[in-house]
Amino acid sequence: MDIELSKTDLEFQAEVRQFLSDNAYKPGEDYNKWRMNWFATAAAKGGWDVPKWPKEFGGPGWTPSQHYIWEREKAGKNLPWDLPFGIGMLAPVLMAHGNQKQLDRFMPDIRARKVIWCQGYSEPGAGSDLANLQTKAELTEDGKHYIVNGTKIWTTVAHMADWIFCLTRTSNTGKKQEGITFLLFPVKQEGVEVQPIITLGGAHTVNTVFLTDVKVPVENRIGEEGKGWTYAKGLLQHERTGLAGISNSLVALAKLKKNARSIIRGNGTLMDEPAFRSKVAELEVDLHALEYTELRSLANAAAGSDPGPESSILKLKGTEIQQRLAKLTVEAGGLHAAGWGQPVGPAFAHSGMQSYLGSRAYTIYGGASEVQRDVIAKNVLGLKKKSSEKTRTGKG
Amino acid sequence: MNFDLSEERTLLKDSISRFVRDNYELESRIKHSQSSKGFSAENWNSIAELGWLALPFPEEDGGIGGNQIDTMVVMEEFGKGMVLEPYFASIVLGAGALRRGASDDMKEAMFEGVIDGSKQLALAYAESQARFDLHDVVSSAKQDGEDFVLNGNKCVVQNAETASHIIVSARTSGGQIDTDGISLFLIDVNSEGFELLNYPTVDGLRASEITLTNVRVNKTGVVGEVGAGFEILQAVANDAILALAAEAIGTMEMLYTDTIEYTQQRVQFDQKLSDFQVLQHRMVDMFMEYEQCKSLLYRATLEVVENREGAQRSVHALKHLIGKAGTFIAENAVQLHGGMGMTEELRIGHFFKRLTVIDMQFGNSDYHLEKFAA
Numbered sequence: 001m002d003i004e005l006s007k008t009d010l011e012f013q014a015e016v017r018q019f020l021s022d023n024a025y026k027p028g029e030d031y032n033k034w035r036m037n038w039f040a041t042a043a044a045k046g047g048w049d050v051p052k053w054p055k056e057f058g059g060p061g062w063t064p065s066q067h068y069i070w071e072r073e074k075a076g077k078n079l080p081w082d083l084p085f086g087i088g089m090l091a092p093v094l095m096a097h098g099n100q101k102q103l104d105r106f107m108p109d110i111r112a113r114k115v116i117w118c119q120g121y122s123e124p125g126a127g128s129d130l131a132n133l134q135t136k137a138e139l140t141e142d143g144k145h146y147i148v149n150g151t152k153i154w155t156t157v158a159h160m161a162d163w164i165f166c167l168t169r170t171s172n173t174g175k176k177q178e179g180i181t182f183l184l185f186p187v188k189q190e191g192v193e194v195q196p197i198i199t200l201g202g203a204h205t206v207n208t209v210f211l212t213d214v215k216v217p218v219e220n221r222i223g224e225e226g227k228g229w230t231y232a233k234g235l236l237q238h239e240r241t242g243l244a245g246i247s248n249s250l251v252a253l254a255k256l257k258k259n260a261r262s263i264i265r266g267n268g269t270l271m272d273e274p275a276f277r278s279k280v281a282e283l284e285v286d287l288h289a290l291e292y293t294e295l296r297s298l299a300n301a302a303a304g305s306d307p308g309p310e311s312s313i314l315k316l317k318g319t320e321i322q323q324r325l326a327k328l329t330v331e332a333g334g335l336h337a338a339g340w341g342q343p344v345g346p347a348f349a350h351s352g353m354q355s356y357l358g359s360r361a362y363t364i365y366g367g368a369s370e371v372q373r374d375v376i377a378k379n380v381l382g383l384k385k386k387s388s389e390k391t392r393t394g395k396g
Numbered sequence: 397m398n399f400d401l402s403e404e405r406t407l408l409k410d411s412i413s414r415f416v417r418d419n420y421e422l423e424s425r426i427k428h429s430q431s432s433k434g435f436s437a438e439n440w441n442s443i444a445e446l447g448w449l450a451l452p453f454p455e456e457d458g459g460i461g462g463n464q465i466d467t468m469v470v471m472e473e474f475g476k477g478m479v480l481e482p483y484f485a486s487i488v489l490g491a492g493a494l495r496r497g498a499s500d501d502m503k504e505a506m507f508e509g510v511i512d513g514s515k516q517l518a519l520a521y522a523e524s525q526a527r528f529d530l531h532d533v534v535s536s537a538k539q540d541g542e543d544f545v546l547n548g549n550k551c552v553v554q555n556a557e558t559a560s561h562i563i564v565s566a567r568t569s570g571g572q573i574d575t576d577g578i579s580l581f582l583i584d585v586n587s588e589g590f591e592l593l594n595y596p597t598v599d600g601l602r603a604s605e606i607t608l609t610n611v612r613v614n615k616t617g618v619v620g621e622v623g624a625g626f627e628i629l630q631a632v633a634n635d636a637i638l639a640l641a642a643e644a645i646g647t648m649e650m651l652y653t654d655t656i657e658y659t660q661q662r663v664q665f666d667q668k669l670s671d672f673q674v675l676q677h678r679m680v681d682m683f684m685e686y687e688q689c690k691s692l693l694y695r696a697t698l699e700v701v702e703n704r705e706g707a708q709r710s711v712h713a714l715k716h717l718i719g720k721a722g723t724f725i726a727e728n729a730v731q732l733h734g735g736m737g738m739t740e741e742l743r744i745g746h747f748f749k750r751l752t753v754i755d756m757q758f759g760n761s762d763y764h765l766e767k768f769a770a
Contacts, residue, residue, distance in 0.1 A: 122735070125663075127664060127734050127735060128664050128665070128734070129664035129665045129666075132664070132665075153735070154735050197739055197741070198739065198740040198741070199738045199739055199740065199745075200738055200739070200740065200745040200748070200749065201598070202740065206735075263527065264525065265527065266573075270527075273762070273766070274766065275762035275765060275766060276762055279762075323727075327723070330752070331760060331762070334527050334528065334756060334760075335522055335527075335528070335551065335552045335756050335757070336524070336551065336552060337598075337756060338552060338597040338598055338599065338603065338753045338756055338757075339552065339595055339597060339598075339603065340595065340596045340597050340598040341595055341596045342593075342595040342596075344551070344552070344593070344595060344605055345524060345551065345552075353598055353752075356752070357598075357745075357749070360727065360730050360731070360737075360738060360748075361735070361738050363731060364730075364731065364734050364735060364737075364738065365735070368731075368734065369731070370672075370674060370675070373674075
């Protein structure tokens with residue numbers, strides 16, 4: 001056991017810091033130009049624009065500790081906006097199961113951030129029980145197309161997206177995990193209707209997507225018909241590992257303390273008030289523990305094992321920590337955190353409330369906390385389930 | 397020993413309950429919240445006509461002679477619909493201060509209009525640096541002949557936007573956190589130097605930041621004795637906490653019952669969510685927290701009404717638990733509704749936001765736990 005970063009890691013850390021500071025956004029700069037330049041410069045570093053991609057697909061091929069350093073160094077920095085759907089979610093599926101034609105067709109645009117992708121998984125009747133999805137894809141008689149009908153829900157950025165990767169049902173026989181097929185098709189076409197869902201606080205990021213007789217060429221199917229579930233499952237594990245947000249929580253914790261110290265109470269600050277202080281301290285303890293849970297999981301990965309069940313622990317604990325951070329920020333804001341629309345009082349009070357409302361979804365999406373606990377019970381503790389409770393995964 | 401409501405109060409409860417049911421579908425609430433006033437003038441008139449505004453006023457002042465128990469009945473029912481009309485700001489807070497400190501002339505001038513709803517009040521007690529301390533007052537009032545001249549800022553004043561008169565706390569003597577030396581002033585919102593910055597709050601209500609620049613108030617506008625405003629503020633704050641807690645109880649009841657209903661309908665993994673034991677236990681916990689809050693509400697309200705020793709401590713206990721249990725119930729109601737709980741479409745999220753704000757009003761959960769322990 002040792003926790004020292006190696007000499008190579010320390011050099012890498014210095015290189016990352018240099019890169020981030022050299023390419024930081026300068027006030028007044030054209031944002032979009034900067035954004036595209038940033039990705040181009042990162043690509044020129046040898047795949048830094050797609051850190052998680054393996055080397056054979058143009059990624060940097062970092063070691064787990066290099067990934068860890070990258071995550072920590074970039075947290076809290078002003079990086080160009082990016083969406084996880086193409087780069088982080090579809091690309092790994094394509095790499096594992098797409099054919100050469102599909103790779104050639106889709107990967108370059110994903111990497112160039114040219115095409116915005118969204119994820120068509122959840123349905124009104126298939127949330128936590130994702131395998132229950134009913135969106136139907138029927139092969140035409142000539143075998144050239146699928147005709148897709150159904151409804152997808154909680155589809156993030158569908159209203160901005162060019163393409164959707166979608167789980168559809170091609171067969172009703174056998175287990176419900178069988179008969180699911182992974183299809184790609186454009187959003188902006190006849191038969192696809194996107195309806196906004198307004199979430200707490202008035203934000204529009206998720207949508208309902210109605211699919212009516214959407215014609216999808218068979219060459220847009222990933223892998224085999226009926227195997228989509230297996231492809232998506234691997235993806236969900238990826239998604240969960242990414243949702244722990246530990247690096248960001250460390251930055252948020254430092255901010256919370258700074259903000260709380262700006263609230264003067266008598267001769268001290270809010271950080272000196274016993275109840276608040278102890279809640280912050282408890283949170284920090286949990287976060288310190290989780291940091292090492294993540295490191296242990298990274299060390300396993302370095303030794304060649306899968307992310308595995310640790311990904312459920314990380315997601316579960318990580319999202320709860322994010323929620324507590326948001327709640328404490330609201331509490332620090334005091335009465336002013338109630339202000340809405342027009343920021344009043346300390347600047348963090350307003351954004352704190354927005355984060356708090358948004359954070360309630362963290363324990364719902366990407367596999368609700370209840371589902372994560374089931375996964376740990378079943379896969380880690382070896383506790384058996386009644387048959388009807390088996391194979392739960394997906395969104396709440 | 398009897399915790400049942402009297403016949404009169406049961407009738408009152410039923411009639412308010414009907415009013416809320418008929419007028420407070422989520423859609424109407426959103427519409428009224430986004431209207432120019434931020435509430436429905438029609439509803440406000442109905443509330444006045446039904447006599448509810450008169451409830452806590454003594455009979456000799458044209459009221460019905462009710463007490464905090466009546467207010468509890470009103471607020472609990474209001475909490476079930478998240479009523480927007482400024483009953484709390486005008487009748488509990490503003491009029492609460494006037495009932496305790498107004499001179500006969502002031503009562504004469506104000507009460508009729510407040511009771512018939514044509515006048516509305518607000519109470520500007522909070523200041524940015526004070527966090528939740530009522531006695532932390534920097535705004536100043538200096539005597540100048542027959543007048544006082546007020547300067548300073550007040551923050552997050554509910555209903556300032558539509559109030560005709562606002563009661564403002566300002567320091568006439570003493571240091572920043574002295575309980576002595578705070579005075580209350582009844583100020584006409586049209587007074588020179590009285591400026592409002594209005595904004596919505598996250599729970600669909602409205603509030604304002606107030607700037608006072610050489611606002612002149614005649615000494616007849618002092619509510620209570622000069623320098624003795626803190627006692628009035630503290631008593632009003634206790635009333636406010638009882639009222640907010642009652643509202644929160646109504647809100648919590650809706651949250652846990654809606655959740656039970658939803659989980660009985662929603663099927664995942666080929667069974668109702670309500671069949672999962674882990675979710676059953678969560679709902680049991682929500683229910684128990686609700687019942688515990690209700691018990692403390694009764695305890696604190698009765699002790700305040702009967703002016704018992706320990707009443708102040710029970711008020712602190714109540715506000716602490718309301719914040720803590722409210723957070724637990726609201727967060728779990730959203731969680732058990734899944735994605736639907738995150739939408740503006742269901743009332744769950746709106747109740748969630750209201751409970752979040754209630755925790756901040758008149759001291760949050762931590763603040764009152766500390767006071768309780770002190």
